[in-house]
Amino acid sequence: MTPPLHSIISRLHLKQLRLVVALGEHGSLLKASQQVALTQPGASKSLQEIETTFGTPLFIRTNRGLEPNAVGHCVIRYARLIQTDLAHLRDELVGILRGQGGRVSAGVIMGAVPLLTDAISALVARQPELSVEIVEDTSATLLAQLDAGRLDLAICRTSIPQAPQVYESVKLQDETLAVIANIGHPLRRAKKLTLQQLAPYRWVVYRANMPMRLLLEAEFRDCGIRFPQHLLETTSAFATLALLQANPSFVALVSIEVAQFFAHQQMSCILPLALSSRSEPYELVTRKGAQVSPAAKLLFDELMHRRS
Structure with a gap:
């Protein structure tokens, strides 16, 4: 049975978390103890205490050393997050004290x-x-x-x-939206485009139920056009750009700020499609x-x- 949170908080020590991270890195009690400045018996006792705190073993003892089990991997991950947060705390304190x-x-x-x-x-x-x-x-x-x-x-x-x-x-x-494409897209030199002309191309879009995706679906619906079935879905600007770079026929819906940034860097072009819908600010x-x-x-x- 997993101990309650207040029990874990009252019994857990930062040095134990450092030991767990070191064990995850080295798989050796001796090397981990040296890294955190403990004797090997002291490290063994500390590991036993932390496993008692969590109410379950964290490592599997093998002839190759200590290997974290599923719970061990979880504890190591959060121990690293805690160490990172403490480093950020120190940085902020330094900034405050220096004014x-x-x-x-x-x-x-x-x-x-x-x-x-x-x-x-x-x-x-x-x-x-x-x-x-x-x-x-x-x-x-x-x-x-x-x-x-x-x-x-x-x-x-x-x-x-x-x-x-x-x-x-x-x-x-x-937020104003724009449709972008590879600078080599077949319609890059068009003066004006309609959604009907762009509908057959492969679209890079946000996933379902996101505001930008819902707006695009509304545009297709208002034009009486079936929404594309085979989409490329991502919330990443870099993934969107990489997809456009990989295939000159892809098109993507992004904010005008993103579109202008990419166009200014000559990484994509803005297609002349006027959208009637407005996105949320x-x-x-x-x-x-x-x-x-x-x-x-x-x-x-x-x-x-x-x-x-």
Whole structure:
């Protein structure tokens, strides 16, 4: 039986987590003990204590050494996350004590990536000691990470969750959509295109039920055209670009900011298709009632300065 959370918290020590990570790296109690500055008997005792804390063995003893079992792999993964979080804590403390710098974790949906990166570029030019983590994902995933305290803020949409009232959100910018393709696409030189002309091509789109995907489905429906069956689905800007580079006949629906960035770098072209539907605006979202760090406040203010 797995012990309750309060029991794990009260009995677990950071040095034990360091030992678990070291055992995962070396598979040897001797080498792991040397890495964490313990004697081998001390490391053996510490491993026994941590396995007692979790109520189950973490490693399989073999003639090749110690190999993590399924539970061991899980504990090692979270032990590494805890160590990373502590490193981030130290970085932020250093920034606060120096009166500058610090660390901020920002989430962003694909379409708003250029908006966030422009703001970060301007901010770090003024605050060179600032550290920033950027997480690109869907609105639902970013809001979940806000809930868990792993993000300070996110540029996404609050229409996705069951309880949008738990977030503070400010409209940041309207989203305009564009269709892009490889610079060698057969229709790249067209002056004006219709959805009927583009419908036969292979589309790279967001997965089902995402706002951008729903908008594209509505465009096809309003034109009386059957929505393509064989799609390439991704929420990654890089995967979208890689697919367009791999096949000159593919087309993709992205935000105008992403489209213009790719076109400016001559990585894709914007096809002249006018879309009648409007997408939901980007929102700058924080968790209601959450304490905002000084570094996060700097980025928040920079983004608000750029809102349209």
